[in-house]
Amino acid sequence: MKEIKDPESRAIELLSQMNIEEKMGQLVGYYPKPYSEEELEREYPHGAGQVACFAMREMKTLEEIATHQRMIQDKIMELSEHHIPAIFHMEGLCGILIREADGFPSGIGRAASWDPELEKRIGFVVGREAAAVGASMVLAPVLDISRDSRFGRQGETYGEDPVLAASMGTAYVEGIQEKGVNGLRAAAAAKHFLGYHNSQGGIHAANCDIPYRLLREVYAKPFQAAIRKGGLKTVMPCYSSLNGEPVSASREILTGLLREEMGFDG
Template structure:
């Protein structure tokens, strides 16, 4: 576009963001909308040394890059954190990828790059900060907020947009293998410290992602991904308050559902949790992004979906907005086949 030509309506920075987004949505085809729903993990390690449950089972061969980005791309998964990457080379590689993504789709939309950042930006040569258990032990939310701002600043400088932290799971059983990621056993302490982390990270321009909504740490017998049998009183008094605090007081912009099932209902496919409670009661207006492979797990682990198509539709209908890493090509195909699925505007996703 010539610097002297008028910008397209969605590129006009003088217009409100919601108006610009609405204009893009109105013009997008079904396939272009679907492309914004999923992410790709180009660097996923299939050796078994992965960072996500069952990653060695589910990581695909490197995708056809030009095919993946042909209609746009929602998320880039861990461009810095999957393997050691020299920071200067990583910045250039990410910038090049974003240029290719923007050039390949009609609306010049780049992808959201996300990274892990709980105890620091999880990338080679980045600073490592104390574990969340130490945050809680400090009883110093102001210090945690300053720490998170530094973490966010380091991520922002290399082109990352979203951080998959903090963890707001209240510690319930020390046998649980992810207890080191928790802040403590007291819901108020967890909520206060985590809210400070959210404010700090987002002050640097990085979207904070609350994890894992909700009940993950109360899994049966302390096993990872095990069912959660907490009753409504325990759930409301102990497990939900930190998330509500971070939404109401911290302004958190993203939430990630838990892998676990609460009373038999997987969180990733629970409209009561993701729509009625989160959005309607709490007024959350950000995005809900699935955990790695969580949509596939609805079929393969939970057994609540009979196919990949059923799993994808169940998650989206429940309130999931983005599938950050999953069976990308399979997901794209099943969503295209289920083109009657409706978006948040009330019309079919494919309406022009």
């Protein structure tokens, strides 16, 4: 009888069989606008690791959306030497961005309810609807702490209090990741790690100057709760630099702080 290996062992074995071109193929994302089989074959000869679902917003029926996702996924697996499926990601802050999906208030509005149990139920709906159309990553919740109203995306957050944001955000993560559809379960992608809303002058993607203690006790707190209590699967780095270092290129922040200190293993 064939040995059944755990996911981590299977991943390590698969990596050992992949060449550098295949591995690099898993690091790129595909944005179909619209989908072109010729473009996919030409630009992504080894498949793709991620596919953006933004084009689904323009489709009129759920059947069209599901067919679109399946067609792209089949082609990406055909191009991949080891038939690796892509992760389809979709925005999910106020519900998934397709027609006929349920819509909910923004993060700042839901935070005003002070009701984590309701937030978990909302997350459950969002996760199920995403999985039903083939999206396995929901780009939510926003766990940024917002204390500067000049920042234009304040409405996405749960506000200024790290305890409230931690409670609501963890509940949303648990709801999204609770149950799948036909074997596919969506993963929550908490964002934007870290300190994103504390930028200079409230300017999007500007540098954030945040002292060591404030960074951990306020801005990292909701992420830590979502990781430890909610089993958070994925994290989106912020677009800013933090204390002069671009976050998306920072080993200190994404490995030292996030993985080694905070225990994130997604």
